[in-house]
Structure formats: structure tokens, C-alpha cells
Amino acid sequence: MARTAAERLQHEASQGSCAHAVRQEEKAARALAQAEAICRAHGVRLTPIRRKVLETLYTTHKPLGAYDLAEALEPGGRRIAPITVYRALDFLIEQGLAHRLASQNAYIATFQGDSSHEATAFLICEECGGVDEVTSSALTETMANLLNAEGFRAHTKVLEVTGRCAHCQDAH
Template sequence: MSAAAYHPHDHQGCINTALQQAATLCAEQGVRLTPIRKRVLELVWQNHKPMGAYDLLPALAADGFNSAPPTVYRALDFLLDLGLVHRLASLNAFIGCSHPGHEHESCFLICKHCGKAHEMNVEPWFTALTDAAKAQGFQVEHQLTEVVGICPLCSAEPDRESRDES
């Protein structure tokens, strides 16, 4: 994976693409992208760091939305069901899906220093894992792998090693 996936950039392009994809999927499925669902999706895409439901509450309250946890979880469940976001179990957090609306297995590289996560395609690995599971009589329904480490930008910081040793 390249360091480009972790470089800072204007997230507005990511947000605009996610909102456009959400509107298209909602229209195709005959469901509504309500204002709170839309705002939750925007907040999840505001950076490439997974966001917990409780992380979203202050921004929703500031925007005048009902910021009760059940409201946020309903919006996140809706976005999950449409494949617009992924839930990262190890972090109990959510991150935008880079190719929503397509049933797919996901692998996330999660930087333990900056907190950013990058979704990558590792289809051959998932195929091998599914085949191995089938050989054991296990039927795989869904795979989401989380790999924790240090991204290229954080590992390239000149003083990273001295801070990690302390």
C-alpha cells in the first residue's frame, strides 16, 4: 500500500462522493436519506479515522439534531444496511465504505498512531480463507479483517522511533 492513502487532503471530495453514492443507492432501494442520516454519513467521512457513535453526538447536537444515542445508532444501522459504512469491531467505530452498494469483503489497515484506516482489496486472501473454512465444514457469511500497525506517514516521521521506545 502506498503512503498516498494516508496523505492529508481535502475531505470534501470524499464527502461529496459518499453523499452522491448514498443518494443513488437510496433512490434505487426506495428509501430516504433523511437529513440526520446524511449528516451522520458526512461526519463519518470527515476524515479517514473511524468514528464511534458517541464521537458523532456533539456535532449532531451543534447542528440542531436529536443527538440521543438511539438516534445516532439508527442512522448508523441504516448506513450499514446500505453498505455505505463499515463497522470496525475492534474499535467499536464506523468508517465510510469506499465502494458502497457492492457486497464485498473488507480488510482495513488501521494506524495505531494517527488513527487513520484504509480499506484495501485482498480478494485472493479472502478466497483462500473461505476455502480453508469450507474444508473445515464452516460456511463463511461475511469477512472483515482489521490489521493494526503503523502507516507509512507515521513510520516515516524522523522522531517516531525515539517516541515509541519511551
């Protein structure tokens, strides 16, 4: 199966300088501001816990398990129960700010405002743990055609590819 939470965290620590992690701080700040705007527009509340969860996801930009997040939020505050993290994640996913990677039992922040009618694929690097979020009109169309041909009315699309990102291939 997917790697364990502990492995994921260690992985992250040892690979912090991978291209995927570069500039995430700046992007995170902007994305967070945008998330606040979105929540205001939706008339929902980005509470401290939700905000902290989202921020953690943004700054790592690597898939984190719910228990990883609980651990990451602990320092400086009190111990956070898993259910609290799950509730925050549910909220963020509902608002299109986060995404569950089914193949990893892990969660990630979305940088592109989840245009829900589009097909978005997640490319998960097995080496550096980084995730790229890609959409293309070709993919969206192809999926739409496929579903139409089958008469299938889609509710949720899970498009996840694991493998090796370009950067990690270069690095052998």
C-alpha cells in the same frame, strides 16, 4: 482496550494534516452523491440525520464512536440521543455505506461499495487514527478456501489489522 472517545477526538484534531485526511472533502462530496444514488436505487430514504452521520464519517474518514457522532452533530441543531445515532448507523451499515470496526467500538464510512461477497480488510493506524480499506482477490480467495476447507458458511467477516501506516512510519 481501544482508546476512548475523547482521546479519539483529540487525536483527530491534532493530526488533521496526516495524509489520510488530505482530499477527503472532495471525495466526501462525490461519495455522498453516490450514496444518495444508491439509496434511491434501493428505494430507501437517506434522511437528514442519516445523511449528516454519513457526511461526518466521510469527512473525517477516521473511526468515530456513536457518542462522538452525537456530539459532532449537535452544533447548530438540537441534542441528539445516542439511540438516534445508532439507528442511523444501522441503516448505513445495512446499505453498505458504513462499517463497524469491532476492535475499536467505532464506525467508519466505506468508500468502496461493499461488495458483500468480497473479503475486505481494514488497516487501522494506531498513530494517526486513519483507516484504509483494502481488498484483494488473493485475500478473498484465501478466505473462501479456508472456509470451504472447514465447511463453514460465512455470514459476516471481520478483518481488522491495527498497526502503523506507511505514512506514519516514514514520519518516525
